[in-house]
Amino acid sequence: MAKVYKAIISASDKFVPNAFRPLWEHPAGPKTIFFWAPAFKWGLVIAGLGDINRPADKLSISQCSSLAATGLVWSRYSLVIIPKNWSLFSVNVFVAATNIYQLARAYQYQKSLEQQKK
The missing domain is CATH 1.20.58 (Methane Monooxygenase Hydroxylase; Chain G, domain 1)
Incomplete structure (x- = not known):
């Protein structure tokens, strides 16, 4: 499951707008x-x-x-x-x-x- 989750996150990474990058990259963020x-x-x-x-x-x-x-x-x-x-x-x-x-x-x-x- 961890590999699937990491693959989904990696694929989603390129679609995250710059305005949401701080939340996306936060240590308690969606990742x-x-x-x-x-x-x-x-x-x-x-x-x-x-x-x-x-x-x-x-x-x-x-x-x-x-x-x-x-x-x-x-x-x-x-x-x-x-x-x-x-x-x-x-x-x-x-x-x-x-x-x-x-x-x-x-x-x-x-x-x-x-x-x-x-």
Whole structure:
């Protein structure tokens, strides 16, 4: 697979405009996994945004907690590695934010159930 990927990148190299060369040649650019991993991780953000319409009683607190914690940890990590990976930072901030929001919804739902019991 690495040979196929390198062949695709080499073939694409000549079509990249000069304006995009700095991004293309960046140590965390599209030629590396440091670009593609965060790009695909946006799927977690999209899933979290899709869950906004989900009823609060159907939210998984353990899943939202682990995703929020992971987002926070990897946000920090992305700023201490060299090269700094701003795309990894941004996707993880959004992963953490969407799941913290879901946790807040689940918490409010649990509180409302307690108040109804009283």
